[in-house]
Amino acid sequence: MRIGVAVLPVLLGSVVSNPAQGQWSVEAFAGTAVSASSPLTIRQDGYPTLKLDAQWDTRPFEPTIYYAVRIARWWGNTGVFLDNLHHKLYLANPTVEVRRFEVTYGYNLLSVGPGFRWRDWSLIAGAGPILTNPASEIRGRAQLHSGGFFGTGYHLDGVHLQAGVNRRLHVAGAVFLSADLRLSAGWAQVDIANGKAEVPNYALHFLFGLGVGNRRR
Numbered sequence: 001m002r003i004g005v006a007v008l009p010v011l012l013g014s015v016v017s018n019p020a021q022g023q024w025s026v027e028a029f030a031g032t033a034v035s036a037s038s039p040l041t042i043r044q045d046g047y048p049t050l051k052l053d054a055q056w057d058t059r060p061f062e063p064t065i066y067y068a069v070r071i072a073r074w075w076g077n078t079g080v081f082l083d084n085l086h087h088k089l090y091l092a093n094p095t096v097e098v099r100r101f102e103v104t105y106g107y108n109l110l111s112v113g114p115g116f117r118w119r120d121w122s123l124i125a126g127a128g129p130i131l132t133n134p135a136s137e138i139r140g141r142a143q144l145h146s147g148g149f150f151g152t153g154y155h156l157d158g159v160h161l162q163a164g165v166n167r168r169l170h171v172a173g174a175v176f177l178s179a180d181l182r183l184s185a186g187w188a189q190v191d192i193a194n195g196k197a198e199v200p201n202y203a204l205h206f207l208f209g210l211g212v213g214n215r216r217r
Contacts, residue, residue: 023073023074023075023079023213023214024071024072024073024074024213024214025071025072025074025211025212025213025214026069026070026071026072026211026212026213027068027069027070027072027178027209027210027211027212027213028067028068028069028209028210028211029067029068029069029070029178029180029207029208029209030060030065030066030067030207030208030209031060031066031067031068031180031205031206031207031208031209032058032060032066032205032206033058033060033066033087033088033203033204033205033206034058034203034204035056035058035089035201035202035203036202036203037053037054037055037056038053038054038056038199038200038201038202039051039052039053039054039198039200040052040053040054040091040098040101040197040198040199041197041198042098042138042192042195042196042197043195043196043197044138044139044141044192044193044194044195045194045195046194047139050097050098050138052091052093052095052098053093054091054092054093054101055091055092055093056089056090056091056092056201056203057089057090057091057092058087058088058089058090059088059090059104060088062088062104064086064088064104064105064106065086066086066087066088067086068083068084068085068086068180068205068207068209069083069084070082070083070084071083072115072213074115074117074214077116077117077118078114078115078116078117079114079115079116079117079122080112080113080114080115081112081113081114081115081124081126082111082112083109083110083111083112083113083126084108084109084110084111085108085109085111085162085182085184085205085207086106086108087106087107087108087109087184087201087203087205088102088103088104088106088107089102089103089104089107089199089201090102090104097138097139098136098137098138099137099138100135100136100137100142101134101135101136101137101138101197102134102135102136103132103133103134103135103188103190103199104133104135105133105135105145105153105154106131106132106133106154107130107132107186107188107199107201108130108131108132108133108154109128109130109160109162109184109186110128110129110130110131111126111127111128111160111162112126112127112128113125113126113127113162115166120167120168120169120170121165121166121167121168122165122166122167122168123163123164123165123166124163124164124165124166124180124182125161125162125163125164126161126162126163127159127160127161127162128159128160129156129158129159129160130156130157130158130159130160130186130187130188131154131155131156131157132154132155132157132158132188132190132199133145133148133152133153133154133155134155134190134191134192134197134199136192136193136197138192138193138195138197141192141193141194142193143191143192143193147191155190155191157188157189157190158186158187158188158189158199159186159187160184160185160186160187161184161185161186162182162183162184162185163182163183164180164181164182164183164205165180165181165182166178166179166180167179168211171210174212174213174214175210175211175212176210176211176212176213177208177209177210177211178207178208178209178210178211179207179208179209180205180206180207181204181205181206181207182204182205182207183202183203183204183205184201184202184203184205185200185201185202186200186201186202187199187200187201188200188201
């Protein structure tokens with residue numbers, strides 16, 4: 001979501017300017033993901049149910065870009081984090097009936113969970129809701145980023161689990177490089193024209209970025 005990008009500079013400034021918060025860290029990532037095929041189930045008023053073996057593309061650099069932001073608080077080798085992973089889904093095998101199907105302004109994985117670290121390595125796990133912004137054209141009927149919260153097109157549509165491993169590399173002062181390898185499993189039910197679609201997703205995520213926070217002791 002754009003909100004995550006907008007608040008990131010404020011959070012970074014807070015961490016750097018307040019040494020008393022030395023156990024806090026803030027990270028921003030770019031990257032990409034590989035999604036497994038998954039069943040896409042479409043229920044549209046007046047038509048029989050469609051079931052597709054959906055193949056998914058990520059297209060990480062097409063607007064809006066694939067990214068993640070994370071805030072973490074550590075106590076020794078254990079911690080807790082709040083994370084938004086802006087995942088993206090494009091149907092790679094459209095059909096005559098399903099001409100377009102995408103969740104590209106976000107299949108957003110909002111999560112909270114624990115972290116466990118050893119030196120510059122961390123294990124992370126999390127769970128939370130999925131915030132979606134879908135667009136589709138099914139049987140000639142289009143649904144384009146509409147409705148949702150205050151008409152923004154964003155809908156609270158599902159739940160997910162994720163787990164991964166992180167590696168930090170100190171750069172200078174409070175700045176470090178950060179890399180994640182994550183697995184996610186999610187399920188969402190999104191709006192289509194005159195109906196709903198069930199969109200499970202199972203993905204491997206590759207994330208690289210910068211962080212600000214204390215050097216690990």
